[in-house]
Amino acid sequence: MSNSTENATLTSARLDAADPLAAYRDRFFEPADGSVISYLDGNSLGRPLRATAANLTAFVQGEWGSGLIRSWDEKWMDEPTVVGDLLGATVLGAAPGQTIIGDSTSVLLYKLLRAGLDGQAGRDEIVIDRWNFPTDRFLVEGIAAERGAKIVWIDPDAATGVTPEDVAAVIGERTALVLLSHVAYRSGFLADAPGITKLVKDAGALMMWDLCHSAGSIPTELDAWGVDLAVGCSYKYLNGGPGAPAFAYINSALTGRLQQPIWGWMGAANPFEMGADYEPAANVRRFITGTPPILAMQPLKDMLALLAEVGIEAVRSKSVALTEYTIALVREHLVPLGVELSSPLDPAHRGSHVIIDHPRFAEVTAKLWEAGVIPDFRPPYGLRIGLSPLSTSFAEVEAGILAIRGVLASMS
Amino acid sequence: MSNSTENATLTSARLDAADPLAAYRDRFFEPADGSVISYLDGNSLGRPLRATAANLTAFVQGEWGSGLIRSWDEKWMDEPTVVGDLLGATVLGAAPGQTIIGDSTSVLLYKLLRAGLDGQAGRDEIVIDRWNFPTDRFLVEGIAAERGAKIVWIDPDAATGVTPEDVAAVIGERTALVLLSHVAYRSGFLADAPGITKLVKDAGALMMWDLCHSAGSIPTELDAWGVDLAVGCSYKYLNGGPGAPAFAYINSALTGRLQQPIWGWMGAANPFEMGADYEPAANVRRFITGTPPILAMQPLKDMLALLAEVGIEAVRSKSVALTEYTIALVREHLVPLGVELSSPLDPAHRGSHVIIDHPRFAEVTAKLWEAGVIPDFRPPYGLRIGLSPLSTSFAEVEAGILAIRGVLASMS
Structure with missing residues (x-):
């Protein structure tokens, strides 16, 4: 030695x-x-x-195996927002009523990008950087093609990441929204989220952060920074398990104004009314689509309890x-x-x-x-x-x- | 007594x-x-x-806790199609390479409805019945609005369900696709799936079945009937647990021709190439979007093993x-x-x-x-x-x- x-x-x-x-x-x-x-x-x-293995056993035999369908009424219907609020308080800097758990990151990116773009009438540009994570770039590519929007590419220093100057150089009256990663997967670069958010909002565009590579390891202050939209996964620093459900944050100032395109029953104002027409929920639940992944969000709850403690x-x-x-x-x-x-x-x-x-x-x-x-x-x-x-x-x-x-x- | x-x-x-x-x-x-x-x-x-509680513990401590990231390379990347193929063989009557597990039923309905409609150039009508499950109706409503398609409503006998005669009366040269439930949630009516599928295909339209209320309790022969598209959930008769991932079937004759709109990295030809542009996988994986819900699909595997036995x-x-x-x-x-x-x-x-x-x-x-x-x-x-x-x-x-x-x- x-x-x-x-x-x-x-x-x-x-x-x-x-x-x-x-x-x-x-x-x-x-x-x-x-x-x-x-x-x-x-x-x-x-x-x-x-704790996760034992807690999953307790869940399978308790809420699922003994509560059976009654658990939907007693607890599960609220789980996407209850766990979302806990994540908001513990990790995101988000007041209650703005965060939901469900879907994959990619599906949530699609829903929020579409909602944001469709809600910015008269603005047709999406700003993203060339070194953003592939799923972010691919989704923007697909949405721009189907909605007739223009992609404005930032080409940052590959070893670092997107700077406020990079953003200031490309935003303007046509910018509908800006999608960036808080931490760049390929360099580890941590963006100046509050600074960039302010620039984007001052230009009248929506700021959307992908928090996949930061959530659970780096504090964010989504409310205080004035962030409009954010998504992230829960299987990295949030220890939710392989393919665990993702999360979405929608600033409460936007909830009633934005509508996402995948009109599933669980985003309806009253899912069990089984009504003739889709009326979206008035609150953040309008961003939910299908039956929430209750079993799959259990391990995340274990990690959120630990993060609240630490x-x-x-x-x-x-x-x-x-x-x-x-x-x-x-x-x-x-x-x-x-x-x-x-x-x-x-x-x-x-x-x-x-x-x-x-x-x-x-x-x-x-x-x-x-x-x-x-x-x-x-x-x-x-x-x-x-x-x-x-x-x-x-x-x-x-x-x-x-x-x-x-x-x-x-x-x- | x-x-x-x-x-x-x-x-x-x-x-x-x-x-x-x-x-x-x-x-x-x-x-x-x-x-x-x-x-x-x-x-x-x-x-x-x-078996599910014990198998989940073994999964958490084994594939997840000990295999860690290596399990993606060794097993998990293929899990959506391996489990899909097992479901196809055991329950659906589908040859390998046509079934995937992932997302919610509602998200899969959106992806397949969009793919089917966009792939039927010159046809702009979607046929559905008024007593179909709310999420099916809501999604069709949203898609028709965003794509400029027309909804053709079948109004079946509410106590029974949609008959071949009901379908024959409304399909024609403008019909892009027909979406019906195999078993009606509100009456328990079991549709004549092979008969209706034949009628629809003869008219040049795509036939899509929602199998939520039948999969696992009623055999289907999707390949033999010539079905184009199908979706269903795994938390009912497939015992996958609350909010378990759904499944989608895409007839292999259509795989290369249809493209779904949510371009996530896991649907790309080579996800880890991290390429500049989205190129969809050549096979059924193009209908995948985000990171597959591996933990959440474990209980379904237990039930498929039992169904294979019985x-x-x-x-x-x-x-x-x-x-x-x-x-x-x-x-x-x-x-x-x-x-x-x-x-x-x-x-x-x-x-x-x-x-x-x-x-x-x-x-x-x-x-x-x-x-x-x-x-x-x-x-x-x-x-x-x-x-x-x-x-x-x-x-x-x-x-x-x-x-x-x-x-x-x-x-x-």
Whole structure:
């Protein structure tokens, strides 16, 4: 073992010992066989909480198996807004009545993009950036084609992300809405959401944020910033499980004015009236479409309870400490082997993941996975080290970086 | 106890003893405290299988908690079509490559209705009936408004449902597609799906069936009948749990020709290429939109395994026996108290639920629920007795009907 390894080990032990949130890591499930050495992909799929398996059993045998259809009347009909409000209070900075849980992120993007565009009469431009997540770009492409709108592309510095200056340069009287990601999936860049939101609103356009890569790791203040629309997923930093339902935020100032295009019965004013014509609900429920995914939103509730206990500001502090430590380790151990750091160095502009690159990272990632060290790899952007704050220890980060060093060194 | 009660009890015991599927009822969870006397609403929310709670725990700790992100590569990416194909083989009569699991029924209806309408150039009419389920009617209403299509309403006999003659009278050269329910939620009427499908196809229109109220209780032969499109839910007779993901069938002859409007990354030819432009998958995956609901489709897999073991034809035979027995009991015990039977008397035209009506059934249902006898009530159509074949015994049906009689008699 080299001296630098010993030093890093001492440091990670000290950092874990000093971490006020260290004890929460035990709330998450880990395989008993020790087969996962370092999980660095909580930004893609969060670990389950230990409580989740037991709570699902209680749900199956209780609300579902014993309450049966009665649970719809007693509880489930309100679950999309009750859990949405809890997410709003705990994570989003959203007062009650503006957040719903349901559908996939992509379906919610479609519904809100259509609602926003159709609600901005006389404005026909959608602004988005070329490095936004594919599903955001694809949906805008499809909607622009079907509605006869024009896409205005921002071409940001690929290593960073969209700046207020980038936005100011393209918005105007024709801008219907602007769709950006709060944290860029490929660089980890954290956008200036309050600054950009103000610019967009001053221009009379609607501001829509995709929070997929930030929700649960970075606080937002959607109400205070004046955000119009937002969507995000719950299977990353919100630990809702694979394919868990997404969330949508619609600022209450817009609820009555916007109408989404997928007129399912659960968005109707009175679903069980079984009426002849569709009349949308007066409140945020008009953005719901089909029967809400009640079973699928149970694990998210476990994580929201934990986040309410810890507080999102403390989560963000640990996120910053984890990314800072990761960058220090990358510089010490990997940069000498030819690895490049592709994420912002200033934590004020960085989310909770760090991207590093090297020509052989596709091969490296395959070997790492076999060894129980699990980042992810996205061609051609490199290896993503995702640092889910509550489920990741500093020791785990260190073990991961040293494993990457070991595999890279063995190849050279 | 009256003589007629004794006779009925003897009969239900005999019927259960002679039922070749009786033993399967033990595969379903029941509350240990005996608080559910008679569950007659499996047509609305199926009971969980006993295996489901344990299988969910194994899933949370295994594929999710131990496999982590690796499970997407190893298994989950294919799950929407693997489970879809299993549903196709077990229940739908669909060869592989035509069925997907995901979204809600309403979102799938939107995607397939749009795809079908947009793919029928020169035809601008959508045919639907006034007694179809609200979400079907609302979606058609919204789509007709946004696409400039015309709705052609069939006004069927409300106590029965849509007949081939009803359809023949309205289809023609302008008909783009016809959307009907296989089993009518409000009457239990079972449509002549092969006959109607042939008529519609002969007219050059697309035939789309909503299978929500039949899938899992009645065999269909979608391929053999030449059906174009179908959707259905998995939380009724497929026991997938509250808000479980829905399914869609797209006949392989149409796959390459139709394009759905919600262009999410998981419907792209190569989602992880993260490409600049949306290119839909060449196969049935083009009808997928967002990240598939993997956790939420686990309970459905348990039920499909059971249906594969039993066989859907045997399930249908028991369904017919249960509805026949229900009708006999209603005639014996409830008709004398002023109750009306609103479902078809010929089992060839009847699904797996029976509707009965009486002016006081709203009050009656509330009292029944408190007593652990659970049908559902839908104003103004009456009380629905849902007979989920594998989880319902003849004794349970009898206990339910006698409880209804008891409550009604106590009110008069």
